[in-house]
Each structure stands twice: as structure tokens, then as C-alpha cells.
Amino acid sequence: MPVDKIQFGTQIWTGESALDGLDEIKGKRIFLVTDPFMVESNNIEQITKHIDDNNEVKIFSQIKPDPPISEIVVGIEALKEFKADLLIAVGGGSAIDATKAMKFFVAHAVKDNSKLDLIVIPTTSGTGSEVTNFAVITNDEKGVKYPLVTDEILPQIAILDANLVESAPQKVTVDTGMDVLTHCLESYVSINANDFSDALAEKGFQMVFTYLERVSENGSDMEARRKMHNASCIAGMAFNLVNLGLNHGIAHAAGAQYHIAHGRLNTILMPHIISYNAEMETGVMKEPNRAAKKYANLARLIGIHVANPKIAVRSLINAIVQLRKRLKMPATLSECGVKQDFFEETKASISSAALKDGTTTTNPRQPSQAEVEKILEDSYI
Incomplete structure (x- = not known):
């Protein structure tokens, strides 16, 4: 019989003060990926208020449902230009999947970024993407979705804060x-x-x-x-x-x-x-x-x-x-x-x-x- 290998590679932060753990991050260049609504509604401030001024933060919010490859390419270019050393994904499955794809392709394009850590903060209760090595990206021209499955995109940390989903329709x-x-x-x-x-x-x-x-x-x-x-x-x-x-x-x-x-x-x-x-x-x-x-x-x-x-x-x-x-x-x-x-x-x-x-x-x-x-x-x- 084959050997079942059981491994949980993501550390989960949960509880009322889960986001407080972000306060401990110092001296990082943080590329924060989210969707336009999080920025336009100022809900992203629930996250950024926990990020110390000692860090440099760039927010990339060009994310839409079923993230197309073309959109991910734009994010990759912005990520490379910013020279990030930490990725944070905030949002539903689309924002998280897009960030995972960016992490994967940048790691294979720029050797220095091969160990880019990823923190995921879900704002919907559905995909489970914060603890998986899955991502789904879309080829808009062909109308095809491609699952990306590799441990290289497994988040290092998942932060579960139910307050972020309280206003979900x-x-x-x-x-x-x-x-x-x-x-x-x-x-x-x-x-x-x-x-x-x-x-x-x-x-x-x-x-x-x-x-x-x-x-x-x-x-x-x-x-x-x-x-x-x-x-x-x-x-x-x-x-x-x-x-x-x-x-x-x-x-x-x-x-x-x-x-x-x-x-x-x-x-x-x-x-x-x-x-x-x-x-x-x-x-x-x-x-x-x-x-x-x-x-x-x-x-x-x-x-x-x-x-x-x-x-x-x-x-x-x-x-x-x-x-x-x-x-x-x-x-x-x-x-x-x-x-x-x-x-x-x-x-x-x-x-x-x-x-x-x-x-x-x-x-x-x-x-x-x-x-x-x-x-x-x-x-x-």
C-alpha cells in the first residue's frame, strides 16, 4: 500500500486578536494583494493599521473574480519592481489565488524571490485557500480555468478573523x-x-x-x-x-x-x-x-x-x-x-x-x- 504523508505546512492564527500578530512584523517590504472593494470601502485599514510604519507597503488591488492570467502578469511586474520580501493576500478566493500564482511565477523568474513568504487573510468563509497548495487561474481568451497545484504556493501563515466577514452579503x-x-x-x-x-x-x-x-x-x-x-x-x-x-x-x-x-x-x-x-x-x-x-x-x-x-x-x-x-x-x-x-x-x-x-x-x-x-x-x- 502507498504511504499516506500527512503534513500541515501552514501556521493558523485564530481568535479575537488574530490580526495582532501582524504588529510583530518589522523591516519588511510588503506587497499586499487585495480586491478593489477592500480599498474603496477602506476595509483594508483593518489590516494596515496592524502593520508597523517600519515596513514599506505597496497595495495591489487590480483583482477581479476568476483572476485572468493577464491580470496576474500585471501583478507580477509590480511585485518584481517593488522588490518585496513578504506577500500578504487579503480577500476571497480570487485575491488569494492570484497572489499564490504571483508567488509561484516570480519564484521561478527571480531567484532571489524564491523564498518569498506568504500570509493569507481570508475575507470570505468558503475557499479554504489559506491552508491549501491549490490556486485556480483563468485564461479569458480560451474560457478555461487552470488549477495550479504545488507546495511552493502553500501559505506560511493563515489569519482567521471572523470580523472581516461580518459584513459579507x-x-x-x-x-x-x-x-x-x-x-x-x-x-x-x-x-x-x-x-x-x-x-x-x-x-x-x-x-x-x-x-x-x-x-x-x-x-x-x-x-x-x-x-x-x-x-x-x-x-x-x-x-x-x-x-x-x-x-x-x-x-x-x-x-x-x-x-x-x-x-x-x-x-x-x-x-x-x-x-x-x-x-x-x-x-x-x-x-x-x-x-x-x-x-x-x-x-x-x-x-x-x-x-x-x-x-x-x-x-x-x-x-x-x-x-x-x-x-x-x-x-x-x-x-x-x-x-x-x-x-x-x-x-x-x-x-x-x-x-x-x-x-x-x-x-x-x-x-x-x-x-x-x-x-x-x-x-x-
Whole structure:
């Protein structure tokens, strides 16, 4: 059997005073990457007020959702010109992924910057990027997303401060929260899953079902905010150990074409992916496969006690669909405004790209092109 190598390379700062740790940084040239809203709203001051005047700081805020390669190139040039010796990423997945990409490409272009440290401060509770060696960048011209996976982009420090997500709009809260649920589900049934990743995935899964609806209804519920912020990080630790699956493979490919929020797209696909992985098409009396048994374990964690694993899976799918409905999220691609003719035009290319995506390799079932297209069709209606 292969050896499972368990390593958590990122130090996590959490608690009410997590940002105070920045006060200790002295004499650095800090390249701070964020999105325009953080600067325009002055929210970035929540970070910069902790950075001592002894440091030189350059703020780069040319970041938009699904960061394109062209934008990252601009950031790389600014980073090289500034001669930074510390990177700080502040924002959601786009700002963090863009910063990771900058770190990677600068390290390979400028030998002196090969040990550029990275501190990540997430302002959404969803991607888990603060503790992963993943980043996703977009080729706008080709409409393709490329996962970048290497330990070279693993952050040295992650700072979790739930106050930074208190003002997140309800749509962002639920989109990112359901992305956390997807991370838990996919890492749990990954072909690489182990006892350690399972423990993290199970805990994150329970936390989402306990706290996401609460924070959706009341964004000022700081206990729920903190729990979801922690759940996002926990889920990130899980999938960083064992990778993800077909849900993300399709979401990466479809997101580049349809420009639907990543967590929302994952949520639309999720019931169909679970059904496919558990081979629900063979009927509930058929011997359950490994994925079905594991999904049944998760069902029990949220109070679904059914002896037949496949019936438990069906109940889990129903629980997710009902949660999605209570969160006022769309259930289909068509509800998100994807036109029928454009869907038909892109269905094959999305399916092909999903099969090539690095996250699909650890899915519990290896799908065919036709099977991916069927999942897309079921997600469209």
C-alpha cells in the first residue's frame, strides 16, 4: 500500500486578536494583494493599521473574480519592481489565488524571490485557500480555468478573523458556505481519503449544517460567523490532503464559460454528483459502493438514521436540496440565466475540460464524456 504523508505546512492564527500578530512584523517590504472593494470601502485599514510604519507597503488591488492570467502578469511586474520580501493576500478566493500564482511565477523568474513568504487573510468563509497548495487561474481568451497545484504556493501563515466577514452579503455568505460543504463531501469520498482527512471532512460537514443557515438569516451572528470561518479552513485542510472530485472538475470548466459564482455552481451540481458517485441509478437495493457507504456516514452525522445506505444517500441528497432551498439558492443552470442554445453549444467542451481537470482524478468514479454531459443536462433543467 502507498504511504499516506500527512503534513500541515501552514501556521493558523485564530481568535479575537488574530490580526495582532501582524504588529510583530518589522523591516519588511510588503506587497499586499487585495480586491478593489477592500480599498474603496477602506476595509483594508483593518489590516494596515496592524502593520508597523517600519515596513514599506505597496497595495495591489487590480483583482477581479476568476483572476485572468493577464491580470496576474500585471501583478507580477509590480511585485518584481517593488522588490518585496513578504506577500500578504487579503480577500476571497480570487485575491488569494492570484497572489499564490504571483508567488509561484516570480519564484521561478527571480531567484532571489524564491523564498518569498506568504500570509493569507481570508475575507470570505468558503475557499479554504489559506491552508491549501491549490490556486485556480483563468485564461479569458480560451474560457478555461487552470488549477495550479504545488507546495511552493502553500501559505506560511493563515489569519482567521471572523470580523472581516461580518459584513459579507447574504448571497456571498451562502455561496461560499456551500463551497465549504462541497469540499467536505468531495474530500470524504476521494480515492485518497484517509482517517485524518475524514476527521476534518466530517467536522466541517457538521459545522456547515449547524451554522450556515443561522448566519444566512443573521449576518451579525458572530458565533455562526466564527464557526463557518473555521469550517472553511478545516475543509481546506481536508481537501489539501486528498484532493477533490468531479463536482469541482465540472465547476471549474463550467465556471469559465458561464461565470456563475463558484459555490453556487457547485451547489447546483452537488445532488447530481452524489447520485452519480453512489450509483443511485442502479436502485436502492443494489449493493452500495464505497462512496454510498461514506455518504451514509455523513447522513448519520446530521441525524439521518437509515439502515439501507442507499436510502440514506437519497435522504442526504434531499437534505442538501432542502438546505439549498432555505438558503434561497438556484437549483439549475437555467435559473442562473444560462440560455439553452449556449448550453448546448458548450456542453461538450465543458465535459471534455472537466475530464482533464486535476480535481477529477480523485473522484470515486471515473466518468465518461457522456456521463459528464448527462450530469450537466440534469443540472440545466
